[in-house]
Amino acid sequence: MKKITELTAELAAPAIAEAGCTLWDVEYVREAGTWYLRVLLDKEGGVDILDCEAVSRKLSDLLDEADPIEGSYTLEVGSAGAERALKRPGDFQRYLGSPVLVKLYRNRDGRKEFAGYLKAYDEATGAVTVTVGNQELTFEKKDVALVRLRVEF
Structure with a gap:
């Protein structure tokens, strides 16, 4: 069914x-x-x-x-809205370079939310790489609660 x-x-x-x-x-x-x-x-x-x-x-x-x-x-x-959640590999590929917010299940470096720009998505592992300031941070799929687009003004 x-x-x-x-x-x-x-x-x-x-x-x-x-x-x-x-x-x-x-x-x-x-x-x-x-x-x-x-x-x-x-x-x-x-x-x-x-x-x-x-x-x-x-x-x-x-x-x-x-x-x-x-x-x-x-x-x-x-x-789906301007700040839609990215879920499928195609979503991540379509929005490479876009502003995103990554929310984690557990703290990393003292926080659970990271705002930056979507740098890469690894289809094999589901890992997401985001440019935050002058750093590139990679988040493993198991650690990520949500990735959504972020509107900047």
């Missing part, structure tokens, strides 16, 4: 393409006792509320038909 996130991605694909968007991620998470099915979109020039509404309406009907989820949940369709 396919995961809920995989099935949702498949069901959403035609509606997402019709809206001129691409799928960034699908999450199925429990927060404060409520299950959320989140579909995050990307689009050249940015995702707007009309894109989200169009995908949400079509996907909601398809999910009602397929009924892959037992129990209640909240469907959210939105933009």
Whole structure:
């Protein structure tokens, strides 16, 4: 049986393409006792509320038909956002040189967060290298809780 996130991605694909968007991620998470099915979109020039509404309406009907989820949940369709999380190897390759924030599970040099520029990603090990100031720091996959883009002003 396919995961809920995989099935949702498949069901959403035609509606997402019709809206001129691409799928960034699908999450199925429990927060404060409520299950959320989140579909995050990307689009050249940015995702707007009309894109989200169009995908949400079509996907909601398809999910009602397929009924892959037992129990209640909240469907959210939105933009991946300017400070989106990088998860897949392709995400890291696409944003090489971009400003990022790396969050760690445990302190390193007295802190858990490092803001810098994405220098490299090792697909074999999942290690991320970030230029922080004048240093290049490499973080092993097992130590990294989150890597997300960072907006600079």
